[in-house]
Amino acid sequence: MISIKFLVKHSYLMRISKHPILSFERGKKVTFTFNGKKIDAYENETVASALIAAGINVLSRSIKYNRPRGFFCGIGKCSSCLMTVDGVPNIKTCVTPVKNGMVVESQDGKGSLPENTELESRKETLHADVAVVGAGPAGLSAAITASKYNADVLLIDENPVAGGQLIKQTHKFFGSKEHKAGVRGIEIAKLLLNEIEKSNVNLLLNAGVIGYYKENCHMLTVVQDRKIIKVYPKKIIIATGASENMLAFPGNDLPGVVGAGGVQTLMNVYGVRPGSNVLMVGAGNVGLIVSYQLMQAGINVKMVVEAMPKIGGYIVHAAKLRRLGVPILTSHTVKNAYGNGRVEGARIVKLENWKEVEGSEFDVPVDLICLAVGLTPTCEILFQAGCETKYIPELGGWVAWHDRNLETSIQGIYVAGDCSGIEEASTAMMEGRIAGMDAAEKLGFRIDEKEKKDAFENLNTLRSGPFGEKPRTGKEKIWGIK
Amino acid sequence: MTYEETGIITLKDIQAPSKERFEKGPVAVIECPQSIPCNPCADACKFGAITMNDINALPKIDFEKCTGCGACISKCPGLAVFVVDMTYSENEALIKLPYEFALPKIGDTVKALDRKGEMKGDAKVVRVIKEKDKTGVVSIAVKKNLAMEVRNIRC
Numbered sequence: 238m239i240s241i242k243f244l245v246k247h248s249y250l251m252r253i254s255k256h257p258i259l260s261f262e263r264g265k266k267v268t269f270t271f272n273g274k275k276i277d278a279y280e281n282e283t284v285a286s287a288l289i290a291a292g293i294n295v296l297s298r299s300i301k302y303n304r305p306r307g308f309f310c311g312i313g314k315c316s317s318c319l320m321t322v323d324g325v326p327n328i329k330t331c332v333t334p335v336k337n338g339m340v341v342e343s344q345d346g347k348g349s350l351p352e353n354t355e356l357e358s359r360k361e362t363l364h365a366d367v368a369v370v371g372a373g374p375a376g377l378s379a380a381i382t383a384s385k386y387n388a389d390v391l392l393i394d395e396n397p398v399a400g401g402q403l404i405k406q407t408h409k410f411f412g413s414k415e416h417k418a419g420v421r422g423i424e425i426a427k428l429l430l431n432e433i434e435k436s437n438v439n440l441l442l443n444a445g446v447i448g449y450y451k452e453n454c455h456m457l458t459v460v461q462d463r464k465i466i467k468v469y470p471k472k473i474i475i476a477t478g479a480s481e482n483m484l485a486f487p488g489n490d491l492p493g494v495v496g497a498g499g500v501q502t503l504m505n506v507y508g509v510r511p512g513s514n515v516l517m518v519g520a521g522n523v524g525l526i527v528s529y530q531l532m533q534a535g536i537n538v539k540m541v542v543e544a545m546p547k548i549g550g551y552i553v554h555a556a557k558l559r560r561l562g563v564p565i566l567t568s569h570t571v572k573n574a575y576g577n578g579r580v581e582g583a584r585i586v587k588l589e590n591w592k593e594v595e596g597s598e599f600d601v602p603v604d605l606i607c608l609a610v611g612l613t614p615t616c617e618i619l620f621q622a623g624c625e626t627k628y629i630p631e632l633g634g635w636v637a638w639h640d641r642n643l644e645t646s647i648q649g650i651y652v653a654g655d656c657s658g659i660e661e662a663s664t665a666m667m668e669g670r671i672a673g674m675d676a677a678e679k680l681g682f683r684i685d686e687k688e689k690k691d692a693f694e695n696l697n698t699l700r701s702g703p704f705g706e707k708p709r710t711g712k713e714k715i716w717g718i719k
Numbered sequence: 720m721t722y723e724e725t726g727i728i729t730l731k732d733i734q735a736p737s738k739e740r741f742e743k744g745p746v747a748v749i750e751c752p753q754s755i756p757c758n759p760c761a762d763a764c765k766f767g768a769i770t771m772n773d774i775n776a777l778p779k780i781d782f783e784k785c786t787g788c789g790a791c792i793s794k795c796p797g798l799a800v801f802v803v804d805m806t807y808s809e810n811e812a813l814i815k816l817p818y819e820f821a822l823p824k825i826g827d828t829v830k831a832l833d834r835k836g837e838m839k840g841d842a843k844v845v846r847v848i849k850e851k852d853k854t855g856v857v858s859i860a861v862k863k864n865l866a867m868e869v870r871n872i873r874c
Contacts (some may be wrong), residue, residue, distance in 0.1 A: 420759060553798065
């Protein structure tokens, strides 16, 4: 198998050209500078994806010890790709589209604003019946549903494209017809975005919600480009998803240790190879699915290691990988990562009763260590708003308390999808619908009671099997608290 | 070791057709041993051969009703359905399998892989269908004794 150095040297190879499922429609060629060096890129891709494609793997440095930081989440959730762009520091380059002539610089520490700032700042005010934060499966479904019942909806997302994680899910979804089973996630995203287009939903992209304020009513502050928008919604639905968990091991901050979702973003959205030989850590559904997708993109997965004694994801996903010759080692984990400036390999160790087995260590030379070790709900706005929070391990940690209609302890603020508890896209869509319907109903719009009843039944069905036990238990814990 | 530890499904984990049924012609083999919320295979079968009590139940296949048409192969999101035809020729069996990589051409000789990805010899590509949803269904001819072992190809 070819090395990452070879790929970088022949930079066109960093771009995926043939793919069995996807076709990459790259925009016009553009160039920008990174620390004074010219970088070729395509319109419609992000600064970070263009830099990775150009073989640049140090995107920032840690503030205290100046350690190199590489690409990690790819969706604006971690802070490893912050740079100064056109003079403005702390720009999340993974969600910032490239523009011709852009000046990108790596920044020292926290960065500083230019002294003679001519940065324009504009202010705007928007009103809405319902503001939905996050345009993933939950947020899109919430917006479509609330809008269908005549609410005036504003949908806000900090990414350059809507669809959340659906836009990188090339696999077919499980479930039944009602949950679009057998349809690939990317196609479900298209269906939902099509509905948004036909609706009256006002979609704000590249727009980050930076705060919640309570005046006489709810107020969200949104930053879009260089503009501050004050949003006054009557109801708020937070559907901000989740962020990927880190795993503690020496070398876990080397560039080349990447979140599984980050890898998906690079290879399935932007068609950029994140590496050439991969170690996948975690055999839950995310680890198994992303490993298979890496193989489809022509990237070699050397093995999957899983600390648990059993594979956590669906066996059918594991079987697909095994048939390709990818080993899955249960009761094994990463002892450390090694490499000079970027990942060159990982040392694996066997576990017995969660203790390392002495002498069982072995090295795997890889240039990418992909972490698929769980997700944590993204709840910052909810915490800042003062929603009552609960620690529910089955839901992924701290979440905002919510009732069956997804309303939190603050009247008029709802949650839906992964930020209300880690599950998957089918349940996120159902939760979005319920929250959208309840918000519309409480605003005085007449809703179809049958649709709400069906959505509840659908959710129960999806959570009824052995794989639904964890979220079911978590949700029951939350509902049991008053 | 169980499939939960290895990721490898074995014949004892699945519902396999009898020798007599194999002698009658093509038949579907569903390699889905876990209760997961999923039922497109049952929806795909026009003959009512695949049934499920509820969405989390295991697919149950009535081999007498199954015609081996293969409509379920590309519909399974887990790529877990195969069709085996032991009557293909005197020495060879035909396996129809779902395939989501660069597709081979009819007449190609490819490597036949088992459930561990280990090479079991050569296979001849007899038919290639690319479904609208981009899942390929590849029919390969292999030695009869490999019909219940080979589950993948390498082109």
